[in-house]
Structure formats: C-alpha cells, structure tokens
Amino acid sequence: MNGGPGGYPPARSALGLRFALALFGLLFATAMCAYFAVRDQPALAVLLGLVALTAVVDLFVIVRRVRREHRW
Template sequence: MRGMSEPRRPRSREDYARGLPDHHDPTAGVGGAPPARSALTLRLVLAAFGLVVCVGGGFLWLAADVPAWPAVVLFVLGAIALVDIAVILRRKARGEPG
C-alpha cells in the first residue's frame, strides 16, 4: 500500500479498466447487473447540443426587439457548456472510459 508521502502517478487506461481504488459499486453482482460505466460521450453530445442551442438562441433573441437580458443568460449557459466540453475532452484524452 502506498504511503501518504509518496507522489501519485498519472492514471492509465488500464487503471480505469481495472477499477479505481476505494471504488465500491453497490449494484455489482445484483441481478447480473453490468459494472457501472462512465457516460462521457453522452455528456459530450449533450454539452455540444446545449452550446449550439444556447448560442443560437442568444443571437436570435438579440435579433428580436425585446429586452437583452435573456440573451445574456443564454450566452452564460453557452459558456458553461463550453467549459464542460473542455473538461470532458481532457478526461477522454487522459484515457478515462466512456
């Protein structure tokens, strides 16, 4: 077992496939349930959809003759989706499954 003073090594794809330490899946073995998997690809698709909808909706809202604050809200949500996409791509590049 590794001591607290030892540095952590970067995790590899095999580490994720083997399972991370201290991970407990409460559904493991219950009714033949498969092991839990990360849904990074689904999260990436949903974040990209949110980015397109929010930015497109923001520009459409600005084109209309209405108050601009809803467009600002949509642009902020689009920026959050963009940050989420960056985080997901970083995790996928590290080799996390999903």
C-alpha cells in the same frame, strides 16, 4: 479481478452522451442568444450566453477526461 461491490464491474461514466448533450446545449444556447440579441432582448441574450459559456467549459472538461482515460 477488479470488480465493484458484489463482483460487478466498476461503473463507467457516459462521456459520449454527456459530450453530445453539451454540444447540443452549446448550439441551442448560441442560436437562441443570437435570436434574442437581434430581437433586442438583452437580458435573455446574456442569460443564454452564460448557458453557452457553461457548455463550452463542460466540453473542455469532457475532452480532458476522455484524453486522460484514453477511451471514448
């Protein structure tokens, strides 16, 4: 039996929730980046562009982990 400390089952990460939050972050940051770019506020547009890029990287990491673990 593969139990954790005290015989509890090993912890599993919430990759589905993490995927949903990263996807929401990507969509929100992209929309706000476009909004601030149109409003001629480049500093905020660049900042939100970096947030969107971070969300894309996080999504790639999540998908890779899901494929490696063969579960969703």
